[in-house]
Amino acid sequence: MTLLKVDNLKVHFPIRGGILNRVVDSIKAVDDVSFEIQPGETYGLVGESGSGKTTTGKAVMGLNNITDGKIYFQDELLNKSGKRVNIRKDIQMIFQDPYSSLNPRKRVLDIIAEPLRNYEKLSKQEEKKKVQELLEK
Numbered sequence: 158m159t160l161l162k163v164d165n166l167k168v169h170f171p172i173r174g175g176i177l178n179r180v181v182d183s184i185k186a187v188d189d190v191s192f193e194i195q196p197g198e199t200y201g202l203v204g205e206s207g208s209g210k211t212t213t214g215k216a217v218m219g220l221n222n223i224t225d226g227k228i229y230f231q232d233e234l235l236n237k238s239g240k241r242v243n244i245r246k247d248i249q250m251i252f253q254d255p256y257s258s259l260n261p262r263k264r265v266l267d268i269i270a271e272p273l274r275n276y277e278k279l280s281k282q283e284e285k286k287k288v289q290e291l292l293e294k
């Protein structure tokens with residue numbers, strides 16, 4: 158089983174212009190990118206600023222439209238025509254400024270518990286125990 162497979166991915170953003178606001182050109186943010194990640198592997202995608210790393214990640218997450226290509230997660234095609242397979246529990250994105258995900262007005266417990274609240278049904282006690290375990294780890 159391949160964990161993640163990106164096949165000839167293209168993400169083009171339209172540039173509009175003129176008085177009719179028509180599409181006059183496009184930014185080829187990602188243009189024919191392919192790679193595979195096997196289970197247990199750590200994969201580093203390196204490139205100069207503006208070369209399309211974040212756009213590639215967002216396409217995998219379903220956060221932007223894909224112009225062409227295929228994305229498979231655990232051998233399952235994610236971008237089936239018309240609908241998108243839900244993988245939100247299995248793939249998460251850590252954005253470039255990770256500290257912005259730590260809301261300074263929230264308690265540590267609530268920050269760590271937030272994803273648990275989204276995906277699991279735990280009692281208050283269980284939740285607190287789990288958060289403490291995670292902090293310990």
Ligand SMILES: Nc1ncnc2c1ncn2[C@@H]1O[C@H](COP(=O)(O)OP(=O)(O)OP(=O)(O)O)[C@@H](O)[C@H]1O
Nearest residue numbers: 170184185186204205206207208209210211212213
């Ligand atoms: N929503 C969008 N609309 C139009 N152009 C976009 C959009 N998002 C990204 N781009 C353009 O696509 C290209 C790739 O951007 P991207 O953010 O993926 O690069 P990056 O490799 O992550 O760069 P950095 O190392 O600076 O984070 C850039 O030219 C960017 O301006």
Ligand SMILES: [Mg+2]
Nearest residue numbers: 210211212253
């Ligand atoms: Mg980026």
